[in-house]
Amino acid sequence: MAKLDWAIAPELRGTLSLSADASVSARYEALFIKATNLLAPTVKPKPIAVFFVRDVLKINLTAQEKIAEYWRDMIVYNLARMDLHHDEREVMVILLEELVHAYYDSLDKEYVGKIVAQVYPQVKFDAVKMQYVPNT
Numbered sequence: 001m002a003k004l005d006w007a008i009a010p011e012l013r014g015t016l017s018l019s020a021d022a023s024v025s026a027r028y029e030a031l032f033i034k035a036t037n038l039l040a041p042t043v044k045p046k047p048i049a050v051f052f053v054r055d056v057l058k059i060n061l062t063a064q065e066k067i068a069e070y071w072r073d074m075i076v077y078n079l080a081r082m083d084l085h086h087d088e089r090e091v092m093v094i095l096l097e098e099l100v101h102a103y104y105d106s107l108d109k110e111y112v113g114k115i116v117a118q119v120y121p122q123v124k125f126d127a128v129k130m131q132y133v134p135n136t
Contacts, residue, residue: 007033009040020052028052028079031088035095038119043103049074068094070101089122093132096120 008016016036024032053076067081075098085091096116106112113125113132123132 009037011040012036012043012045015045015047017047017049018052019050021054024052024079028082028091031091032095035092035099035120039096039099039103042115042119046103047073048099048102051076052079053077054079068098070098072105073102075099075102089120089132089134092120093123 051074066078067085068075068077070076077095077098082091082094085094093116096119097112100112100115101107104112104115109130110125110127113127113130117123117125117132117135122135124135125131126133
């Protein structure tokens with residue numbers, strides 16, 4: 001994970017604490033770097049802890065396994081669930097959504113969706129259906 005630090009946008013370098021309980025593939029590393037670099041110009045840097053895990057991630061006292069979750073200044077990405085998403089756009093949206101939640105400290109899914117679509121032009125956010133669609 002240390003090699004990610006140098007590739008992250010200078011605005012965010014040193015503010016992201018990255019750790020993993022498993023090997024993070026080169027694909028996820030590259031997409032995470034891309035996500036942070038797309039978002040960097042739009043946020044005020046603040047300390048965020050990011051964890052990449054392969055274990056089942058059960059959150060909010062539910063039995064539902066989550067792909068990612070954010071709590072104020074901490075993000076957890078479930079790599080086992082991310083592996084089910086092969087489309088680069090889907091993975092980028094997953095990464096960006098949690099980063100936006102954390103940096104903008106917002107739970108508002110519509111607001112987060114609009115910011116993700118603004119910084120990642122490969123998708124649009126459909127506020128009626130509350131989902132992303134390819135921007136073709």
